[in-house]
Amino acid sequence: MTKSYALFLGCYIPSMQPFAEASLRRIAPRLKMKLIDMEGATCCPVPEIVRLANHDAWLYVSARNLALAEAIGKDVLTVCNGCWETLYEARENLVNDTQLLTEVNSRLAPLNKEFEGKIKVKHFLEVIVEDIGLKSLKDAFKQSLSKVKVAVQYGCKLYKSPNEKFVSYFDDILDTLGVKVVDYGAEKICCGFPLSLYSLDEAMEERSKFKLDKMQEAKADCMVTTCPGCFDVLEKAQLLLRREGIRYDLPMLNLMELMALGLGFKPQEIGLDKHRLKTDSLIAKLGLGGN
């Protein structure tokens, strides 16, 4: 049976990493997922900035996004770790505090919007494992990925999921896809994204470089993540560190892209040739031809 979701794209995927969005839109029908766009959604807003700067602004804007999903009548599908954190926690705040919900709805009322707490917020990993099922994923699987060794960048937010279940879900999906996961020993270290908001140089030196070194030492063929923030900063780090003569050549994929490859989509169909970091070595390893 097809399951429907209110799709929350966030900021970075549609604007900076459209190949991830294209992958999602390609794989969804194969996995019997119907995606309903949340027309007029805005930034979630980004927790590392807006929640710290002004909690009320963070909550009002989150509530507006939640109200859009509720008007559609479907649970929210988030494809960004940061968006999941914001919308999940904002929803928890609102449904557990009637007075707060009333106050926030008084702000939404002039916009003809209301949030009652009828819908839930789900992470992509949660939807694949709990709603779609790993068996369905396996049944849809077409292209062997067994030659690929991946380093996983879970991202800090996944460790905030109940009992860290999203971390296990990530592993379960990779296991179903048949890829080899390398243990590089720095999985729990932050990528540097929050630090990059203060200083990109410090983030690269103190966080990203450390992780990239470890991934390279573990001989990973690529890095895979579900976090567009991690993707962005680790990609920038690889590109900018080249100025210092440090070269990693570690292709980076969103999990949705890796799944699309496993489901038989060609690299060009999902935009692997549109990455700022070349993915040729990965494509060659998979035997799918160059870009």
Added chain:
Amino acid sequence: MSDDELTLYPWRKKVKTLPESFKDPIENIIRVGHVPKLVVTREKVRETLGINRKPPTAYKHEDAREELEKLVKDTDLYDKATWSDRDDKTEDEG
């Protein structure tokens, strides 16, 4: 940060003056509706990938951005992120 969070994380301080590094992303959120701007080259990439040139979010819907701006104006974040500071600074420097 809510007062509840102050109890949970007593070392945290309430943000009184917005850190300089927050201003650009907050200004983008208020003026665009999202943190990164959508540049034309990326619009073209989206088109070649067979997805809508403009995502169906505030990137496409100006009214959505206006609604966000109204909500932010209900708080002191709008004043904290005010760009008039920057204009003054530019004039001083000029």
